[in-house]
Amino acid sequence: MTTNTTSPESAATPLLDVQALVVAVRRRRRLWSAMAVLGFLAGLAVAVLLPPAPSATTKVLVAHADDQPNDTGTLIRTDVALLQTTRIADTALKALKSPEKPEDFMKDYRGTGLTNNLLQIDVTGDDDAQAVARAKALADAFVADHVQRMKATAQAESKALLDQRDRTRKDLASVNKQINERATTGDTTGAASLESLYARRAELNSRISDFDQRAADARTGTPAVVAGTQIVDDPSPVRHSLPKAAATDAGIGLVLGLFLGLALAAVGVVVADRPVLRRDIAANLGASVISELPRRSGRPWQRRRTRLARERLTTSLARTARGAAEPLSLLELGCARDTSAIALDVARALAADGPVAVVDGLPGSELSRRRSRPGDPTVVTGHQAAGVPDHGRLLGVGSVAPGTAWTDLQYLGTQTVLVVRAGHGSAAWLHTVARQLADQRIAVVGVVLIDPDPRDRTDGTLWDGLHIALRGHSERTARQNGTAQKTERQPMWAARVPDSDQEVR
Numbered sequence: 001m002t003t004n005t006t007s008p009e010s011a012a013t014p015l016l017d018v019q020a021l022v023v024a025v026r027r028r029r030r031l032w033s034a035m036a037v038l039g040f041l042a043g044l045a046v047a048v049l050l051p052p053a054p055s056a057t058t059k060v061l062v063a064h065a066d067d068q069p070n071d072t073g074t075l076i077r078t079d080v081a082l083l084q085t086t087r088i089a090d091t092a093l094k095a096l097k098s099p100e101k102p103e104d105f106m107k108d109y110r111g112t113g114l115t116n117n118l119l120q121i122d123v124t125g126d127d128d129a130q131a132v133a134r135a136k137a138l139a140d141a142f143v144a145d146h147v148q149r150m151k152a153t154a155q156a157e158s159k160a161l162l163d164q165r166d167r168t169r170k171d172l173a174s175v176n177k178q179i180n181e182r183a184t185t186g187d188t189t190g191a192a193s194l195e196s197l198y199a200r201r202a203e204l205n206s207r208i209s210d211f212d213q214r215a216a217d218a219r220t221g222t223p224a225v226v227a228g229t230q231i232v233d234d235p236s237p238v239r240h241s242l243p244k245a246a247a248t249d250a251g252i253g254l255v256l257g258l259f260l261g262l263a264l265a266a267v268g269v270v271v272a273d274r275p276v277l278r279r280d281i282a283a284n285l286g287a288s289v290i291s292e293l294p295r296r297s298g299r300p301w302q303r304r305r306t307r308l309a310r311e312r313l314t315t316s317l318a319r320t321a322r323g324a325a326e327p328l329s330l331l332e333l334g335c336a337r338d339t340s341a342i343a344l345d346v347a348r349a350l351a352a353d354g355p356v357a358v359v360d361g362l363p364g365s366e367l368s369r370r371r372s373r374p375g376d377p378t379v380v381t382g383h384q385a386a387g388v389p390d391h392g393r394l395l396g397v398g399s400v401a402p403g404t405a406w407t408d409l410q411y412l413g414t415q416t417v418l419v420v421r422a423g424h425g426s427a428a429w430l431h432t433v434a435r436q437l438a439d440q441r442i443a444v445v446g447v448v449l450i451d452p453d454p455r456d457r458t459d460g461t462l463w464d465g466l467h468i469a470l471r472g473h474s475e476r477t478a479r480q481n482g483t484a485q486k487t488e489r490q491p492m493w494a495a496r497v498p499d500s501d502q503e504v505r
Contacts, residue, residue, distance in 0.1 A: 024269040032261025039257020043249035056131035058235040063228025076113035091141035128237035135235035154222040165211035278460030284430035289460030290446030318349035329396030329413030334424030347377035361398035
């Protein structure tokens, strides 16, 4: 047996090729650009067609009896929750003399705690006047409810302290009665007991004074809370700028549309698995990329470069067709029109050597309905190819798109040049094309890449594929003609390992 001189790949194929993903997403710029534009227009339309409802705002300073410097905002959050109650909403609606339900009115306003003692109320309405009136009624209802609750709390606390004072006074009266009875009878035998009664009386007098002071403090703190809770910013309508709102909404729509477009493009690239880089296309087809052509002429300063590239490709393919002992064909995948133009250019170049006929094997009408010019080669179908004179040269043009009749491709030519548009066929289909061509014993001379990525710097040459590459075509032809038998590499036999020391001797 012969040894394999080709070394295996040293690096494993990555699960996700970032370079191929970036290139494929960039090639789908029409998709994410269109999504970005749609998002921009949608945001602009929302700002213009759905303007915000008229609204008003006011600020209320809320004083609390239990204010602490280290409060984390619990009290103001409680005030915000109390604002969103049916009691406040019903009081405000009664002040407005509105028949609206409190549950529905609660959906039109909201409260925001700006600081521990500052509450902002935002209200919407049918117009600015109604919004201002609603904000005023809500602020007044909240202030009145807050003051009423603080007063009720202070009164309840004061009453509880005074009740406790009255009970203590009753205990004091009982102690005084016992002391008076001892003093009237002149009983001096229980001096220790009498001393405890005096201590008890002093303690009760102190507690009564403390209850009086605490009740007075509770009543005194209420005026400070009442005076501190007030509207500090009168209700005023909120002015909305249409240009500013349109710019904001359009910017948000642009960002969201661009993000969605990029996400869809990335997901589509991963799911479709359509190779774009020349190295991937060459690896999947098992043939080297011999030339590249843009799909469009491009800008004016790029047209000359495109024309020169097409002329070089025509010259190269014409030279290959002249030196080939077997018929040559062009098989397209996703670029029938470009393949037809290349075939006609090659046929015109070969016409200088003799009659040339182009065999149209394309499923469409790119060649049959073309506008013929003087000097153009004859275009025949597969059935008419048998009537071409033997001395004429045939150049087949076919397709390897899905639905191809694979057994008919060998009649177009036993050697072929694949004209593939980058990103058109999936990796699985490129494998299918290579496998079917190998089954039909059709040698792939090379691949012409249409619409390549301009930033692709990968190598599309298969260095271990000399038997199918264009650079090995002349050597293969010479071998077939028997003129280069000496240059053919002899097979190398693998070294055999001895089984024993006797065999070594």
